[in-house]
Structures are given as structure tokens and as C-alpha cells.
Amino acid sequence: MAPFEQEIEAIVDTILEDYLHGRDIDRIDLFKQPDKDIIIDMIGKLRRIIFPGYFTEKTYRIYNAKHNLSMLIEDVMFHLTEQVGLVMGSKQEAERICLAFFRAIPQVRALVQTDLQASYDGDPAASGKDEVIFSYPGLFAITVYRLAHVLYSLGVPMIPRIMTEHAHSVTGIDIHPGATVGEYFFIDHGTGIVIGETTVIGDHVKIYQGVTLGALSTRGGQNLRGKRRHPTIEDHVTIYAGASILGGETVIGSNSVIGSNAFITSSIAPGTTVTPKTQELQLRVKEPKKENDK
Amino acid sequence: MAPFEQEIEAIVDTILEDYLHGRDIDRIDLFKQPDKDIIIDMIGKLRRIIFPGYFTEKTYRIYNAKHNLSMLIEDVMFHLTEQVGLVMGSKQEAERICLAFFRAIPQVRALVQTDLQASYDGDPAASGKDEVIFSYPGLFAITVYRLAHVLYSLGVPMIPRIMTEHAHSVTGIDIHPGATVGEYFFIDHGTGIVIGETTVIGDHVKIYQGVTLGALSTRGGQNLRGKRRHPTIEDHVTIYAGASILGGETVIGSNSVIGSNAFITSSIAPGTTVTPKTQELQLRVKEPKKENDK
Amino acid sequence: MAPFEQEIEAIVDTILEDYLHGRDIDRIDLFKQPDKDIIIDMIGKLRRIIFPGYFTEKTYRIYNAKHNLSMLIEDVMFHLTEQVGLVMGSKQEAERICLAFFRAIPQVRALVQTDLQASYDGDPAASGKDEVIFSYPGLFAITVYRLAHVLYSLGVPMIPRIMTEHAHSVTGIDIHPGATVGEYFFIDHGTGIVIGETTVIGDHVKIYQGVTLGALSTRGGQNLRGKRRHPTIEDHVTIYAGASILGGETVIGSNSVIGSNAFITSSIAPGTTVTPKTQELQLRVKEPKKENDK
Numbered sequence: 060m061a062p063f064e065q066e067i068e069a070i071v072d073t074i075l076e077d078y079l080h081g082r083d084i085d086r087i088d089l090f091k092q093p094d095k096d097i098i099i100d101m102i103g104k105l106r107r108i109i110f111p112g113y114f115t116e117k118t119y120r121i122y123n124a125k126h127n128l129s130m131l132i133e134d135v136m137f138h139l140t141e142q143v144g145l146v147m148g149s150k151q152e153a154e155r156i157c158l159a160f161f162r163a164i165p166q167v168r169a170l171v172q173t174d175l176q177a178s179y180d181g182d183p184a185a186s187g188k189d190e191v192i193f194s195y196p197g198l199f200a201i202t203v204y205r206l207a208h209v210l211y212s213l214g215v216p217m218i219p220r221i222m223t224e225h226a227h228s229v230t231g232i233d234i235h236p237g238a239t240v241g242e243y244f245f246i247d248h249g250t251g252i253v254i255g256e257t258t259v260i261g262d263h264v265k266i267y268q269g270v271t272l273g274a275l276s277t278r279g280g281q282n283l284r285g286k287r288r289h290p291t292i293e294d295h296v297t298i299y300a301g302a303s304i305l306g307g308e309t310v311i312g313s314n315s316v317i318g319s320n321a322f323i324t325s326s327i328a329p330g331t332t333v334t335p336k337t338q339e340l341q342l343r344v345k346e347p348k349k350e351n352d353k
Numbered sequence: 354m355a356p357f358e359q360e361i362e363a364i365v366d367t368i369l370e371d372y373l374h375g376r377d378i379d380r381i382d383l384f385k386q387p388d389k390d391i392i393i394d395m396i397g398k399l400r401r402i403i404f405p406g407y408f409t410e411k412t413y414r415i416y417n418a419k420h421n422l423s424m425l426i427e428d429v430m431f432h433l434t435e436q437v438g439l440v441m442g443s444k445q446e447a448e449r450i451c452l453a454f455f456r457a458i459p460q461v462r463a464l465v466q467t468d469l470q471a472s473y474d475g476d477p478a479a480s481g482k483d484e485v486i487f488s489y490p491g492l493f494a495i496t497v498y499r500l501a502h503v504l505y506s507l508g509v510p511m512i513p514r515i516m517t518e519h520a521h522s523v524t525g526i527d528i529h530p531g532a533t534v535g536e537y538f539f540i541d542h543g544t545g546i547v548i549g550e551t552t553v554i555g556d557h558v559k560i561y562q563g564v565t566l567g568a569l570s571t572r573g574g575q576n577l578r579g580k581r582r583h584p585t586i587e588d589h590v591t592i593y594a595g596a597s598i599l600g601g602e603t604v605i606g607s608n609s610v611i612g613s614n615a616f617i618t619s620s621i622a623p624g625t626t627v628t629p630k631t632q633e634l635q636l637r638v639k640e641p642k643k644e645n646d647k
Numbered sequence: 648m649a650p651f652e653q654e655i656e657a658i659v660d661t662i663l664e665d666y667l668h669g670r671d672i673d674r675i676d677l678f679k680q681p682d683k684d685i686i687i688d689m690i691g692k693l694r695r696i697i698f699p700g701y702f703t704e705k706t707y708r709i710y711n712a713k714h715n716l717s718m719l720i721e722d723v724m725f726h727l728t729e730q731v732g733l734v735m736g737s738k739q740e741a742e743r744i745c746l747a748f749f750r751a752i753p754q755v756r757a758l759v760q761t762d763l764q765a766s767y768d769g770d771p772a773a774s775g776k777d778e779v780i781f782s783y784p785g786l787f788a789i790t791v792y793r794l795a796h797v798l799y800s801l802g803v804p805m806i807p808r809i810m811t812e813h814a815h816s817v818t819g820i821d822i823h824p825g826a827t828v829g830e831y832f833f834i835d836h837g838t839g840i841v842i843g844e845t846t847v848i849g850d851h852v853k854i855y856q857g858v859t860l861g862a863l864s865t866r867g868g869q870n871l872r873g874k875r876r877h878p879t880i881e882d883h884v885t886i887y888a889g890a891s892i893l894g895g896e897t898v899i900g901s902n903s904v905i906g907s908n909a910f911i912t913s914s915i916a917p918g919t920t921v922t923p924k925t926q927e928l929q930l931r932v933k934e935p936k937k938e939n940d941k
Binding site: 402403404405406407419422423426427430448452455456458459462465466469470473474475476477478479480481482483484486487488489490523524525542544545562563594595613614629638639 | 651654655658659661662663665666670671672673674675680681683804805808809812815816819821823825838839840841843844857859861862868869870871872873874876889891893908910915919920921
């Protein structure tokens, strides 16, 4: 055996021995794990179920479309039952959950229609609703969140988070599946948005890029599990780019406007406009030397 | 039929009925829609046309390269004509636009060469131009924007936005295809950059992560369509991380430097340096107790 | 020949002529270039080597798992040697580097186990370590960085940066492979994080979304190559969302806490808590008119 091959063999043995330490990362016998690729594939198919005319593979007749959609729904039903079964450890429980999930689809679609309307109304750059459905990352992230939230509410572990993290990866918008979000929700641009697990958002709320709805401090770590850590945003609130709203007791009253880069850790009364104070005046301006200074 | 199968069938029927509400999301008979997968595939091929030696599939002889590139150009030409035809509803119009688009390729390449030079010159971490072309998200997003901008300028709907939203998804850099950008444009790191539809950027401009060139307020929604809403950035301006420059009447004069996190809503004279005032002094520092305090 | 075909032919010729300008982007005869697709595929396989039980293709018996892992390691070894050979121009050098890289795998795994522990301990929303491994972008970006850093330290050009830029694209977290990072590193949410080439990070450091560990100014461009430009973060430091810490001489002392959106360009003593001064007071609040004002 050549020296290079011998070295490789020795290294392979070293790595295989390294798996015997008994640490979390050494687990090698995992039977019940969801399949991320299948889950991501299901997201694409669920999106075709939500928007039947937009992402289908070119079906030109209504009865064909109907037939295809039936097959699509049964296909997702099958895979979802399997994946939920893997994380729940019970086929019966998985079937119960999947039926409940699909019964909620019309309700999810009704909500997504309001989100679509809000996205179109809110953005002068939108040339039409088609463009919003095809290309807006905000609507994509909200749609995935709404689907994941149903599974989260049904007590499914892991899968909802894999779904929203996929949307996070694609869009830069991180909505925890545990968050509660009302109708007509609009996210513009999106990159860098974080919406924490216990956030509650009302109806007709608009959020811009870089907004954090987060926890005040998570130094408590795992001791804080299940406790309310994120804010409440009431109806008709607009939150501009880069604002941070933190804390489980923080309530932004309805019809308030939160300006860019505002940093808020306590409640705001309804109808309030909050902006970082005289932002322009805080600038230090060094103008160029004039001609006669030379 | 087993109860589970019966339940599934009932659910499928419910969802199919849900498509009959006549809302936007219920449209099922869409004939003229662009194919996002084909458009994303074209972006990859256009990038090989822009950088012929970098992303080709291992062609080792010049005459072969030439032959392959001809085929590649004709391939993109064919698909682009088809996709533009779908959104314009006219084959003749689509052919006219595609010819104009490809006639602009040498001009796009000349601009991208200046962007490449600016990226290399501006980043001490760049070990060579090859590394910039292979791995810099800024150059990728700018290249896709420059291609999409040509289509946008030729009046093509939807497709340019699908292109820049793909780049946005890959890089976190959201440049609207309607923006106007001069030569030697450099974007460093990139994540979280938003450049709005009516922005005008001069030559030799540098932009860092988290910068927004946005609208002051979009509460006007669809009423603001087509109006100037985003700022003008003149030549040789540098804008550091997290700065926001807003408003259609805001002009940043040439040779100005905008500091990190500055928030600007009115014009700045040429040659000005703007930084959030005494940023360090605004810090509240709580030092640790000393040993003898115990 | 039809007029449209003639026009296409003329355009193809124009583009082929455009490749003869001799600019960087015109290079057509590149023999030694790494293959981005192969490198990205290797990242997936390396992740399976790091977490053998999590991303494998359903192997249910230990001896099978062992066999599969041997094959996987040899597969990555083969491709990595080839890719490194392309950028180094020497097969012998490539073999030496690949052996060194794989010898470092147990050390990388030991570090990743500490990162996993830190991610789980630090996030109350984490329902288990499985969820962290499957879906947390922070752990993904750190894992890719740790692998790329080994190659960077072995003097491999381009490939490390292609690896971390892939992670940047997937997660919005941009860690330069040249950065030095201690154990128990936790990144929450992640989008918009930038960690520069010469940054040094100690043990038990936590970083939230939108944090920049960057250079004070890069106007020196390529003249600054190889010089220390980014900060030092000592052990047990927490840096909250949106903070910027800049400059090669800036040291954040151990056990310090840097508040959201803080902007720091000089050193901070150990044990210090730094927050932007009275952030709430800086807000300008416009409350709604009361009922009796009508």
C-alpha cells in the first residue's frame, strides 16, 4: 500500500474512534429523525396548494388542475404523516395531526390572501399582485411561517422550526413558528428581521428590514423556556427599518409608528409616534475646506 | 375505504372548494406566467457569458470555448425570448427586446469590469481578483442587478424583479432593478443592503453591510408609484455599515463620507464627513466593582 | 437565413469579440480553478463527518454506519485533494495539506461540540440539541468556519473563502476564514453578522444578529493586507444585536456586555457593561390628541 493510502487509512480509523466519546455529536444510531430535504420539498408543494395557479407545472385545463391538485395534496399528506410520525414516535398521532393540519389549510389561505393584499397596498414599487407572489421574500416568509405555526400549535417538535429556518435562509427573515400573527401582515425587504417565539402581533401590522422583536436578555437561558419573553404589537402599527422592540412586558399600542433604529424596552401608548430624538442633529458634520481657506 | 382515507378525501374536496372564492390566490387558470426556475438558470448562464473563463464547464481550448459560448448565448437567447414573450404577450416584442438586451451585454461587461476593480481595490482581505469573482456576494448582486436593469429599462415586467430577488435571496443584498448605478460600484459584505427603485448612484461609490437607500415614508402606498422616492448618491461617496439615507429629495454630495449608523433625511454638501455625534460619549459604561469594594 | 437569426449571429460575434479586450473578465483560458459546486457538495459531506448520526442517509446498523463513514471520508479526501491541487498547482502539496486537514477533524469536532452546548444553553427557544443541529443557522455557519479556518491556516487560497461565503449565503453570517475563534461560541439568529479576517475571539462568547466586528476604515485598501484591522473579544463577552466593534487595537475585556446598537472604536476594560446612553430618553414621542381636545 502506498504511503498516502496508509496515512488515509490511519486517519479514517482516528475519526471513527473519535465517534466513541459519547458526546452529543457522536450519536450515530439516530433512528427517528426528520428528513430536511423532504421537508423543504414539502414547503414548495404546500406553496403550490396555497397559490394553485402560480407555481403549478403548466396545467392548462381546470379539470386537469383539479386532478393535479388532489394528487399534490395526497402527496404532501403522505410525506408529512411520515415525517411527523418520525418526530412524534406514533403513526396514529401523526395521522391525527396531519388531518388537523390540512383542515386548517383554507384558514391559512384566507390569511395569506390578506397578507398579499397588505403587501401590494403597502409598496409603491409593486407592479402587481403577481409580482408580489412570484418575487417578494416577505410574502414567502409569512406563508411558510403560517404553515409552520399550525404544526407548532398542534405540538409537533422540530419540523416547524426546520420550515421557518428554511424561509430564514432564503429570505433573511426569521419568524419563530411559535409567534402569533394577525391578518394583513406586511414585511418589506425583510433581510435581518427577527420575530421571537412568544411575540404577539395584531392585524394590519407593517414591518421593515432589520427589525428585531426580541427578548430583553436571555442570560437565563434554558430556565426561561416557555415564559413570555417577546413583545406585543397591537393592530395598525408600523415599525420602520432597524428598530428593536424588546421584552415580554412591552406592548406597542395600536396605531403607533416606531421610527427607524428606535430602541424600545417599555410599553408605548396607542397612537404614539416614536422616533430616535432629533436624529439629524446628532450628526457631527465635517464640511470641506472652502476655496479661500487655501 | 378506511376512515383515514375517507377523511383525506373530504379534506381534498374542502380545499378544492376553497379555490372557488375568486380571490387573487384562487386564480388557477394562469397561462402567461414566467418560470422562476428557468429565469434563475438563465442567471447562471448569463454569468458565464459575463465571465467566460470562470464558470465554464472546463473547456481547455480556445476554439472550443468559442463554440461553447456561441451555444450558450443562443441558449439564453431562446429561453429569454420565451419568458419575455410570456410576460409581454407578444413574440415580436419579445424578440425585439431580447436583441436589445444582448446588444447591451458588452456595455454590461465593461461596467462589471469596473465593479470588479473597485471590489479588489477596496478590500484588503481580497487575495486576488479570482477570489472576488468566485466568492464575493457584492459582485454577484451587482452583476445580476446590471443585467436586470437592462431588462427593466426595456420595459419588461416581473422578470427583472425575479432576477434581483434571486440575488437578494443568495446575498442579502436587495437592489431594485429600477435603480441607476454608475461605474466602479463596490459593496462589501452586503447582507441587509436595500437600494430602492428610484435611487441614483454615481461613480466610485462604496457601500457596506446594512445600508438602506430608501423612501422616507411609504404610507402613500400605490399612490406613490412612479414618483421619485429614493436618494441621489453622487460620485466618490463612501457609506459605512448600517447607515440609512432616505427620501427622494436627499442628495449626498460627491466625495462625502457617511459614518456607520448615520440616519440622513436631508441633503449633504459635497466633501462632507457625517458621523453620528460623539458615538463613544453616548455610551453608558458600568464598570465592575473593584477588589477593595468587597 | 431569417432576419432574427442573422441578428443573433451578429450579436454572438460582437460578444465573442468583446472577450478580446484583455481585461480580467475576458480571461477565457483558466485551467486552474476550483469547482464551487464540488466544494459546496464537500461542505455537506464534511458536515456528515462532523455529525455522523444526523445527516447520514438512513444507516441503521453501527457496522454499516462505520463502513459508510469510511467511504465518505475517502470520498471527501479525494475531492479535496483534487481541488486543493488546482489552487496550489502541486499534487504533492495538496496531499500533504489534505492529510493535515483530516488529522485536524477530531479537534474541529471537539470544538463544534462546545459550540453546540453553548447554542443550547443560550437559547430558551431551543427545544433540544437535535433541533439546534438540524436547524440553527449559527451552528451551521460556525461549523463551516471551523473547517475553512483549518484550510486557511494551512495556506490554501480561495477554497476557504468559497466555503465561508457559501455559509454566508445560506445564513447571512459572514465569518472570514482567517478569524480566530475560541470554544463555546454562540451565534443567535445570525443574519447580518460580519466577523473580519484578523478578528480574535476568546472562549464562551455570544453574538447576536447584526453585529459587526470590523475594520475602522479600509480606505488603505490593498495596502492594509495582512495588517491587524479587526478587534479582539476576550472570554465570556456577550454582544447584543446591531452592535459594531471596530479597529485592530480595540480590545473588549473579558466578562463585558455590549448592548444593542453600541458603536465601539476603542478598548473596554474587563467586566464592563456598555449600552448606548439612555436609549429610551433619546426617543421623541408624539402622543395622540386626547378626546377632550376635539
